[in-house]
Amino acid sequence: MSDREVEQEKIKTEHSECGGKYVEMVKKINDNMPCEEEFYDLSELFKMLGDSTRVKILYALSQGEMCVCDIVELLDVTQSAVSHQLRLLKQARLVKYRRSGKSAIYSISDDHVYTILSMGMEHISE
Amino acid sequence: MSDREVEQEKIKTEHSECGGKYVEMVKKINDNMPCEEEFYDLSELFKMLGDSTRVKILYALSQGEMCVCDIVELLDVTQSAVSHQLRLLKQARLVKYRRSGKSAIYSISDDHVYTILSMGMEHISE
């Protein structure tokens, strides 16, 4: 009996306590549950959007590419703080950048980011 | 001169240092910038999705309503932890619940939540 089957048995038996109304459904969901890593990645993605400084940066960049000092002006945040957050956003591949002379020009890395942001904005305006 | 106008002047003058290529754009964006509160709410929303326990809970509930002990079975998390997280999700109005006998039955509070989740999942599978 595989670990998975053992787990299934556990659900069938132990779970019957609380009415058992949802046991079958839970069993079915359990079979199609995304793996740990997917949930981790998903939460990491949202975590990046879960800070107001970063969300402001992303909003700004959603209006067009700009350099770090533009962002510093636009938001009321230290250059250092912006730079640290940009590094995180870059690591998460939510933004990309290129150098142009003394400046570093940042931009949103793909449209998905913009879509998720808009979805969020739509949601909160209710 | 209003505070806003003073701010505008600051952008025009101080900002000209770094090339000035984006000054006009930044000025324009600054005019249409959502307020602090909106950014706060937006980041709070995403913060709720930015934890793997909560994201698992929401995924589970996206498959259908279920009681706390179902969630505990499905995820590998303590009943206490689930309960604490459900409280946060409830406060953020991402889930709602009703009582049924001894059980508390939770469900996703509206379709937006499901949409945002799906968007996220789509994004990470690249």
Added chain:
DNA sequence: CTTTCATATGAATATTTGTTCATATGTTTA
């Protein structure tokens, strides 16, 4: 009315995270 089951919650703890400060890197201009 006492016991049992399902859920909630407060306090404590450990970890994560964001900002600040100082300073380093890299690029242009004088």
Added chain:
DNA sequence: TAAACATATGAACAAATATTCATATGAAAG
């Protein structure tokens, strides 16, 4: 090459957060 500017980064600190443990509440069954 030195000075000025734009950005990046390491270390330290403070604040926020997630889990655990113990226990409380609340509902149903005996």
